Amino acid sequence: MEQFDQSLEVFMNNVGWLAPFLFVLLHLVRPLLFIPVIAVCIAGGYLFGFFEGAFLSFIGLTLMSWISYILVNKFPKFQKRMARLKDKIFPDRTLSVPQVMILRIMPFVHFHLLSLYLIEMTKSLKEYMIISALGLIAPAIIYTAFGRAISQFPWYLTLSMFILLVVVFSFIEKWQNSRPDSNL
Structure with missing residues (x-):
């Protein structure tokens, strides 16, 4: 991870003003390179600072959501x-929007799988993009700001x-199931 950060920093320093564009592009090719979201967001905080890194990660993740929508709808x-x-990981389970947003914070949950849940819950690209973008604010901020610290925490922390995230996820599921209008 540290070597990845150093290599990325040298590369970004050499490309100058193209660095933000290339960083967003890295978010888009990240799934093809099997790089976890958290690694790219940590690199963004390291290279650009908290605010710019979080903003660029948010843009990259939002564009990735748009690409997910296209992939699901254009390629059967x-x-x-x-x-x-989805059937393998969450068999016979319907997730709510808040649950998907909690899962987006968890670093190793498949991005396109969560996008599929949101696509199935929404009626249009516009609605999907609004909900998806709202769900990407927290991961972009948390991974950029705290990702480096989290990766250095002891295993028990x-x-x-x-x-804690699993408990919040389960609580939301029970709360959604107990409500009569649980179609969120």
Whole structure:
């Protein structure tokens, strides 16, 4: 991880004013390179500082959401693959928007899988993009600001944070299921 940050810093310093554009582009090619979202956001905070890094990560993640929408709607094989993954990871489970937003904060949950849930819940690209963008604010900020610190925490503190997110996720599920208008 540290070597990735150093290599990225040298590269970004050499490209000058193109660095923000290339960083957003890195977010878009990240899935092809199997780089976790958290690694790219940490690099953004390291290279650009908190505010600019979080903003650029938000732009990159939002564009990735738009690409997810296109992939699901234009390529049936991709949609079927994501649906199979959904059935494997969350069998017979319907997630709510708040649950998807909590899962977006968890670093190793598949980005396109969560996008599929949001696509299935929304009626249009506009509605999907609004909900998706709102759900990307927290990960962009948290990963950029705290990602470096989280990666340096002792294992028990990282595990505690993960357990806290699982508890919040479960609470939202129980709360949604207990409400008569649980179609959110």
